[in-house]
Amino acid sequence: MPVIPLPALHASHAGTWLRDGNCETRGCSKGEAINAAADTPVLMLNAPLVATRLGYPDLSGLDLLELYAFVHPARFCVPTPKGLAHALDLVEPADDAAVPELLQRAAGKLLETCKSIDWTEREGAWSVLQSLARLRWPWAGVLAPHVAKPERAERWLFARLPEWEEAPERPQPAQVMLGEAEVAAQLDRLTGEDAEQREGQRAYAQDVAKVFMARDKRSLPHVLLAQAGTGIGKTLGYLAPASLWAEKSQGTVWVSTYTKNLQRQLRRESRRAWPASRADGSQPVVVRKGRENYLCLLNLEDALQGGFAGRPAILAQLVARWAAYSADGDMIGGDLPGWLGTLFRKRGIAALTDQRGECIYAGCPHYRKCFIERAARASAQADLVIANHALVMVNAARGRHQGQPPTRVIFDEGHHVFDAADSTFAAALTGAEAIELRRWIVGPEKGNRGRRRGLAARLADVASYDEAGGAAVEEAVDAAGQVPSDGWLGRIAEGQPLGPVEALLGQVRALAYARDESGAQDAGYGIETEIASLPGALIEAAQAAGTALAAIRGPLMKLGQRLEAVLEDAPDWLGGQERARIEGARHSLRWRIDLLSAWEALLARLGGPADPDFVDWFAVERGDMREFDIGIHRHWLDPMKPFAHIVLEPAHGVMLTSATLTDRSETGEDWQGAIEASGAPHLELQPLTSSAQSPFDYAVRAEVLIVTDIARGDLAAMAGAYGRLIEAANGGVLGLFTAIKRLRAVYGRIADRLARAGLPLYAQHVDPIDIGTLTDIFRDDRKASLLGTDALRDGVDVPGESLRCVVMEAVPWPRPTILHRARRAASGGGAYDDRIIRARLAQAFGRLIRSREDAGHFVMLSPAFPSRLLSAFPPGTPVIRLTLDEALKRVAAGPPSGDREGESGLHTPREESHDR
Numbered sequence: 001m002p003v004i005p006l007p008a009l010h011a012s013h014a015g016t017w018l019r020d021g022n023c024e025t026r027g028c029s030k031g032e033a034i035n036a037a038a039d040t041p042v043l044m045l046n047a048p049l050v051a052t053r054l055g056y057p058d059l060s061g062l063d064l065l066e067l068y069a070f071v072h073p074a075r076f077c078v079p080t081p082k083g084l085a086h087a088l089d090l091v092e093p094a095d096d097a098a099v100p101e102l103l104q105r106a107a108g109k110l111l112e113t114c115k116s117i118d119w120t121e122r123e124g125a126w127s128v129l130q131s132l133a134r135l136r137w138p139w140a141g142v143l144a145p146h147v148a149k150p151e152r153a154e155r156w157l158f159a160r161l162p163e164w165e166e167a168p169e170r171p172q173p174a175q176v177m178l179g180e181a182e183v184a185a186q187l188d189r190l191t192g193e194d195a196e197q198r199e200g201q202r203a204y205a206q207d208v209a210k211v212f213m214a215r216d217k218r219s220l221p222h223v224l225l226a227q228a229g230t231g232i233g234k235t236l237g238y239l240a241p242a243s244l245w246a247e248k249s250q251g252t253v254w255v256s257t258y259t260k261n262l263q264r265q266l267r268r269e270s271r272r273a274w275p276a277s278r279a280d281g282s283q284p285v286v287v288r289k290g291r292e293n294y295l296c297l298l299n300l301e302d303a304l305q306g307g308f309a310g311r312p313a314i315l316a317q318l319v320a321r322w323a324a325y326s327a328d329g330d331m332i333g334g335d336l337p338g339w340l341g342t343l344f345r346k347r348g349i350a351a352l353t354d355q356r357g358e359c360i361y362a363g364c365p366h367y368r369k370c371f372i373e374r375a376a377r378a379s380a381q382a383d384l385v386i387a388n389h390a391l392v393m394v395n396a397a398r399g400r401h402q403g404q405p406p407t408r409v410i411f412d413e414g415h416h417v418f419d420a421a422d423s424t425f426a427a428a429l430t431g432a433e434a435i436e437l438r439r440w441i442v443g444p445e446k447g448n449r450g451r452r453r454g455l456a457a458r459l460a461d462v463a464s465y466d467e468a469g470g471a472a473v474e475e476a477v478d479a480a481g482q483v484p485s486d487g488w489l490g491r492i493a494e495g496q497p498l499g500p501v502e503a504l505l506g507q508v509r510a511l512a513y514a515r516d517e518s519g520a521q522d523a524g525y526g527i528e529t530e531i532a533s534l535p536g537a538l539i540e541a542a543q544a545a546g547t548a549l550a551a552i553r554g555p556l557m558k559l560g561q562r563l564e565a566v567l568e569d570a571p572d573w574l575g576g577q578e579r580a581r582i583e584g585a586r587h588s589l590r591w592r593i594d595l596l597s598a599w600e601a602l603l604a605r606l607g608g609p610a611d612p613d614f615v616d617w618f619a620v621e622r623g624d625m626r627e628f629d630i631g632i633h634r635h636w637l638d639p640m641k642p643f644a645h646i647v648l649e650p651a652h653g654v655m656l657t658s659a660t661l662t663d664r665s666e667t668g669e670d671w672q673g674a675i676e677a678s679g680a681p682h683l684e685l686q687p688l689t690s691s692a693q694s695p696f697d698y699a700v701r702a703e704v705l706i707v708t709d710i711a712r713g714d715l716a717a718m719a720g721a722y723g724r725l726i727e728a729a730n731g732g733v734l735g736l737f738t739a740i741k742r743l744r745a746v747y748g749r750i751a752d753r754l755a756r757a758g759l760p761l762y763a764q765h766v767d768p769i770d771i772g773t774l775t776d777i778f779r780d781d782r783k784a785s786l787l788g789t790d791a792l793r794d795g796v797d798v799p800g801e802s803l804r805c806v807v808m809e810a811v812p813w814p815r816p817t818i819l820h821r822a823r824r825a826a827s828g829g830g831a832y833d834d835r836i837i838r839a840r841l842a843q844a845f846g847r848l849i850r851s852r853e854d855a856g857h858f859v860m861l862s863p864a865f866p867s868r869l870l871s872a873f874p875p876g877t878p879v880i881r882l883t884l885d886e887a888l889k890r891v892a893a894g895p896p897s898g899d900r901e902g903e904s905g906l907h908t909p910r911e912e913s914h915d916r
């Protein structure tokens with residue numbers, strides 16, 4: 001194995017190590033490391049992370065991850081020394097000091113691969129390397145001697161990608177019955193004939209089958225709320241009836257998830273029911289996401305041809321390498337490594353997707369190869385579409401479907417449907433939103449690179465053919481000049497707003513500062529104030545802004561009518577492709593017109609009485625003492641009301657399922673909250689309910705430890721507790737926080753000490769690494785620990801030894817926002833808060849025991865944890881109130897195993913039972 005004789009650098013919280021070209025490794029100071037990297041190209045792994053560790057943001061070098069992305073695009077690699085060693089089949093480094101040598105070996109192995117005839121990702125590499133050399137990519141010179149020029153011209157990315165085919169629309173599904181015996185047989189087939197039969201799973205599958213019954217009344221779907229405790233085998237439990245129905249009816253089932261994790265799991269498990277492809281090459285299972293997730297080939301082409309400069313241009317070349325080998329072009333959570341974007345800053349990735357609906361559809365030269373179009377067409381022919389809650393709701397609201405709209409929908413992670421509906425059906429007139437609209441209409445402002453084009457450029461041919469259409473475009477462009485443009489925040493802060501919308505936002509900001517009493521102003525957090533007793537000047541400003549918005553909406557509506565007329569009375573040049581493009585433009589217009597109408601309604605309300613269905617407020621978004629948006633917000637008091645009418649009503653069968661659907665109050669499972677939160681009552685519909693208890697033995701495998709001697713707000717004590725608990729558990733701790741500020745403070749105090757003890761600590765909001773990659777790193781190293789906030793509380797699935805202990809900093813009270821206050825008042829006051837907290841505790845606890853073999857501690861740092869919240873934990877789980885020292889002994893003794901009493905040094909200080 002060749003070792004590349006380039007200096008290599010590794011920095012962790014435990015120290016810094018340099019290996020020189022003569023293969024000698026030594027510890028060094030941070031300053032020495034920075035100087036070495038400045039003098040000569042140095043091998044390193046994850047340069048932004050090394051830069052953070054050294055406290056020197058401008059660090060650059062030969063990043064092994066960039067080389068890996070070039071040599072093995074679309075291949076998974078955990079971006080740590082250990083992960084790289086595994087990905088390349090090298091020996092894991094024994095300690096930090098061994099990492100620089102590993103980097104040299106890894107570089108050698110990757111360069112050797114480029115020479116090998118077995119290199120499966122060779123095609124396109126030489127051409128991309130020539131471009132990367134022109135961009136002065138640090139690796140280009142090192143790679144050049146190893147990547148041979150192909151004898152024949154290589155197929156370039158756009159030639160390499162397959163074209164999608166049009167297919168006839170599927171007929172509507174047949175109305176079929178699913179018999180009990182056939183559902184049971186299908187479940188046996190999916191789980192394997194020899195698998196142990198799980199009664200809970202069998203009963204669950206039979207309940208799910210009821211969702212697929214024929215509907216008797218219009219607008220009254222079958223709705224099932226199914227609680228399935230962890231370990232029931234919920235996924236196969238619903239895939240069994242779903243796949244049977246799809247087969248018998250020739251219809252499509254949609255399964256909607258909240259996390260990417262579950263999407264991946266579903267894709268895996270669906271293989272048991274469906275083959276990867278049908279005999280005709282089409283896919284029976286398709287993953288669908290919002291279009292902003294996929295690579296837009298036109299944006300990529302533009303970036304490759306000079307639209308990007310500097311580091312983003314290098315990223316574009318590496319993305320082009322990936323796109324040629326990607327399964328589906330999904331840039332967020334697909335096979336593009338999550339870490340690639342963070343090596344080059346996230347915005348680079350976002351700029352390559354279609355963020356703002358600028359797609360020109362059939363007018364695009366890559367339309368027939370477009371990943372987004374391919375996924376949309378494939379889903380119209382699929383038996384199973386795996387989507388997410390937001391996409392299902394947005395598509396239903398905008399009425400845009402390729403093929404039949406979804407009529408059988410399973411919302412897994414159903415406890416998130418309320419939150420997803422809350423954000424989908426909300427409206428916000430903010431500066432950032434308004435500027436997006438302006439750009440969509442007018443195009444980029446001066447000085448911006450790239451292909452982003454305005455309405456006039458996108459519809460140039462229609463405008464020149466149809467005079468009235470052309471005039472409407474011009475009118476819209478003129479009117480859009482009245483909404484915020486670049487630099488709006490600065491102008492507002494200086495009291496120099498431009499145009500009526502900026503003027504309004506200036507008044508909104510002033511009022512929010514004048515009235516906010518939350519204390520967030522001084523702490524640097526965002527501030528908000530309810531919309532009440534508004535000054536006359538603000539109401540006048542709102543009227544002027546409303547008039548300005550209406551002046552944009554008018555010509556957009558006119559343009560929509562002209563496009564319709566062009567389609568009806570089609571000119572000769574209007575072929576199928578042009579027609580599709582105009583259809584696409586009409587859809588985008590509709591979306592903007594609806595947005596403007598919602599904004600106008602919001603402004604009209606400012607002078608008048610409040611609408612009891614909505615909660616409205618002004619907000620200034622801030623972070624790290626810096627303002628980043630100002631606006632007016634409107635949320636439904638109950639977002640399940642629009643959900644019921646838009647999603648439930650047109651469907652024939654809908655299920656919401658989760659391990660934490662119901663509230664576990666002190667009196668037992670409470671279905672009332674779950675029924676209300678399903679939207680069913682808005683259709684005067686009584687949903688079916690079903691409950692399957694987890695088969696896990698929580699009484700034996702888990703302990704809840706409530707540490708009573710860490711005072712709330714004592715940051716030093718809290719950091720000390722986290723550090724000692726991680727040491728006691730020897731890593732494998734997931735630390736959950738409700739405030740980023742406290743997370744950062746705790747991390748800053750303990751990371752170095754733990755690293756010196758060989759216990760790496762990673763943290764969301766601190767490490768320049770996305771959550772998915774952080775979880776991969778945590779899962780891959782049983783000595784690692786991870787700190788994070790909400791997204792980790794119920795989005796992490798780490799079965800096995802890597803997660804042995806969950807530590808929560810405090811009772812997860814809901815944030816006392818204006819929206820929360822309104823919902824609390826409407827839904828039972830303190831009891832509403834308790835429901836939210838119990839749900840959060842149940843989700844956090846759910847991270848601990850993911851499989852029958854899992855065991856561990858759930859530690860709560862809370863001197864006065866209310867007993868009424870204990871029912872959040874599964875029945876039978878031992879709950880012990882104790883001091884930190886006592887908790888440390890229990891954690892250090894290892895995960896519970898059921899025969900712990902009587903072990904030396906262990907006793908049960910105060911155990912509470914909440915068996916019911």
Ligand code: SF4
Nearest residue numbers: 296297298359364370
């Ligand atoms: S069809 Fe639209 S999304 Fe697809 S590559 Fe072209 S512009 Fe991008």
